[in-house]
Each structure stands twice: as structure tokens, then as C-alpha cells.
Amino acid sequence: MLEKNCLLTGATSGIGQAAAIALAKEGYRLFLVARNPTRASATEKLIRLKSKSAEVHWLMGDLASLDDVRNIAVNFLSFDCKLDLLFLNAGVTYNARTCSQDGYEIMFAVNHLSHFMLTHLLMDKLVEGNHDTRIVITSSGAYRFVSGLNIDDLNAEQNYNSIKAYGHSKLANILFTHSLDERLHSAVTTKRISVNCFHPGFVGTNLGTQTPLGKTIMRLIKPFSRSSAKGADTGLFLALEESIENSGGYYFNRKKKQLPSYANDSEAAKALWEQSCRLASLTPID
Ligand SMILES: NC(=O)c1ccc[n+]([C@@H]2O[C@H](COP(=O)([O-])OP(=O)(O)OC[C@H]3O[C@@H](n4cnc5c(N)ncnc54)[C@H](OP(=O)(O)O)[C@@H]3O)[C@@H](O)[C@H]2O)c1
Numbered sequence: 073m074l075e076k077n078c079l080l081t082g083a084t085s086g087i088g089q090a091a092a093i094a095l096a097k098e099g100y101r102l103f104l105v106a107r108n109p110t111r112a113s114a115t116e117k118l119i120r121l122k123s124k125s126a127e128v129h130w131l132m133g134d135l136a137s138l139d140d141v142r143n144i145a146v147n148f149l150s151f152d153c154k155l156d157l158l159f160l161n162a163g164v165t166y167n168a169r170t171c172s173q174d175g176y177e178i179m180f181a182v183n184h185l186s187h188f189m190l191t192h193l194l195m196d197k198l199v200e201g202n203h204d205t206r207i208v209i210t211s212s213g214a215y216r217f218v219s220g221l222n223i224d225d226l227n228a229e230q231n232y233n234s235i236k237a238y239g240h241s242k243l244a245n246i247l248f249t250h251s252l253d254e255r256l257h258s259a260v261t262t263k264r265i266s267v268n269c270f271h272p273g274f275v276g277t278n279l280g281t282q283t284p285l286g287k288t289i290m291r292l293i294k295p296f297s298r299s300s301a302k303g304a305d306t307g308l309f310l311a312l313e314e315s316i317e318n319s320g321g322y323y324f325n326r327k328k329k330q331l332p333s334y335a336n337d338s339e340a341a342k343a344l345w346e347q348s349c350r351l352a353s354l355t356p357i358d
Contacts, residue, residue, distance in 0.1 A: 077153050078311075079103040079194070081135065081187065082162030084111035086277025087210060087307070089118070090300035091159060094308050096123035103148055105162065107134040135162055135186035136172040138352055145193035155197040157311050160187040161210040163241075165280045169232040176351065177228040183241035188248055188345075189352040199260050207252065207267035208310045211245035211322065218243055220334040223343045226351070245269050246322055246331065247341040248348075253320030254338070255345075266319040268310045273324070275303030 078095050082088035083104035092102055096119045106112040112130050119126050131147045133140030148155075163183045172181035187209065191198070198205055217239025228237045249269040256265050276297035280286040309326045310316060321328045322335070334340065349355070 075099075075101055076156040077101045077103065078157040078159060079105070079131070079148055079155060080157075080159040080161060081105040081190070082210075084108060084115045086279060086300045087272050087275055087303045088159075088161040089115055090304040091161065091307055091311075093119055093122045094301070094304060095157070095159075095311070096126035096128070098312060099125070100157065101127045101129075101153075103129045103131055103151070105131045105133060105135070105144055107132070107140075134173070135182045136178055138172075138174050138186070138189060140173075141186045141189045142193065145190055148194065149197070154201050154203060155194060156203060156205060158191065158194065158198065158205075158207045159210075159307065159311060160191070160208070160245075161307070162186070163210065163212075163279065165234070165238050165286075167234050167283060167286070169228065169234075169237070177226075177237060179234075179237050179241040180226055180228065180244065183238075184244035184248060185348060185352060187245075188348045189354065191248075191252065192349075192352070192354050198265065199256070199263075202263050205263065205265045206311050206316075207265075208307050209245050209249050209267070209269035210307060211249070211269040211271060212239075212242040213271045213324070214239045215243040215246055215335055216332075221247060221337070221340040221344060223340065223347060226344075226347060243335060244344060246335050247337070247344045249322070250320055250336065250338065251341040251345045254341075257319065266310075266316055268316070268319060268321045268323060270306040270310060270323040271329075272303035272306065273298045275300055277303070 078100040083092040084106045116128050131144045133144040170178040172178045217235050252267045274297050276294035281290050306323050306326050322331050
């Protein structure tokens, strides 16, 4: 089998860990982003237990720091290998308004901006070569917690509501998928490249369990949740399935879903792209 490389964020827990195990079994060489060495080491043991031949490289960094995101990209590029699959999955929820190391609202920063920046820094890798390239983004049905992108308050400084701020970051995942699809397909004509996002369903993971209350709530509702493997399934389908020709879509249970107009809004997606470039001090790519 030809070597395939995957860069995955949020591999140390939940949906990302399940995806990493599945991709190792598929023979992918894994480049896994993590912020916590202990959790990285435990995850690597698990991956090796399930797939003895796994090749795992850790790209250590905190996605709440744009400097760390830059280092993660530099570290990956130093391997000088092709990139077949970029799986942008890491995510957080917070109750109280919290800022990233760069002063941005943390859910917007980790769930969207870090992934936007990482993609931007890896753009040359994504478009080079003739091999198929897939980009998969873990969004959420929580995008429905908001009724549109608030471009004037991406940093959630006014009337902070944690549920809405999380929903807003997940809407940003969808709008980013939309813009990235448009831009990639106007730039790349010589290879197959797809970018899609998905909702994993309600999955019993560590999400939201940083607080004692969150931990208790997750313990109570976990029996009604999906396993992490089931949560990762649609993402893996988008990553692996030969028949995926479409790009720019939002999927749930392996099916493309219709989105309300505010989540399918090219103008909002363009504004988010431009503003994200500014916030991450990136030169816009047309
Ligand atoms: N669980 C659900 O029901 C559900 C539903 C819809 C969408 N989602 C989405 O699914 C994705 C995965 O979430 P999950 O449910 O699997 O949650 P999880 O178990 O908490 O896993 C989140 C992953 O993201 C990593 N991460 C968080 N903040 C980070 C940071 N600042 N820097 C680097 N890595 C960071 C975590 O690392 P650590 O191990 O160091 O914490 C962990 O590996 C998220 O995007 C979430 O929004 C989840």
C-alpha cells in the first residue's frame, strides 16, 4: 500500500482518538497534534495496541496559541512529506468567557481560528502533487444555537453566552468549509481535493468536563450518547470513502444535510475568511 499521511488535531481524547485509531488501522502515517504529553503518550499506547504497525509523530502545541499553531505547521513541514488528509477536529467548550493566549475568545480561537491558521500555513502542501487530498472538519449541530455569523463581534465581547459562543465557533467551521472549498477549487484543477465538515452526533467524550458540573452532567447523559467510534464514523467516511466526489458539504450520519441560508452564506463566509486572516496576521490567499 502507498504511504498516506494524515495530520489530525484533538487526537488525545474522544472522537479524534477514535479517528486516529481507525486511520492507523487503515495504514495512515499519523501526525497528531496534542498539548499534553501524558495524554499523547497514553493515546500512542492505545493506537499501537490496536495497530501494531502504526507510525505516529506528535506535533506538540496548544491550539489556544497562534505561535504554537505556527510551530505545529513548521514542525509538520520539516518532515517534507505529502499531506493526504487534514483532519481538523480539536474542540473545547467553556462556561465563563475565557481568552486564548492571543486575547481571543477561546472557543472561537481553538475551534475555528487555530484550524483556519493551520490550513493557511499548510496550503502549499494541500494543493501540491497529484494525489487525492481530503480535508475533514469536525463541526456540530450546535451551529443552530445561533442564527447567523456575528462578524462585528467574533470575539464575543458583547452579551457573552457560552452556549451561543460555542455554536458560533461551530458555525464558523461550516462557513470556513464553504470558503475553503470555493478557494481550493478555483486554485486547483489538476488533482482531486475535497473539504467537508460533519456533525458527529451527541458523543460521550471529555467535551465540557473541565468543570465539576460539566463532569456530572456528562456522567448523567453519557448512557444516551454515542461511542467515540460512532461519533468519528462520518468523519472517517469523508476521509476514506472512494465515492466522495462532493466538496463543501455538511454531513451527519454519512449523509449530506441541507443547511439554513445563514450557514450557507457566501458573503458571511468571505467576511469570516478576511477577518480570520486579520486576526491571525496572515496574508490573505485569493
Ligand atoms: N462530544 C460531542 O457530543 C460533540 C458533538 C458535536 C461536535 N463535537 C466536536 O467534536 C470535536 C471533538 O470533541 P470531543 O467530543 O471528542 O471532545 P474531547 O474528548 O474533549 O476531545 C477534544 C480534543 O481536542 C483537544 N484540544 C482541546 N483544546 C485544545 C488546545 N487548546 N490545544 C490542543 N488540543 C486541544 C483535546 O486535548 P486534551 O486531551 O489535551 O484535552 C482533545 O484531544 C470538537 O470539535 C467538538 O466541538 C463533539
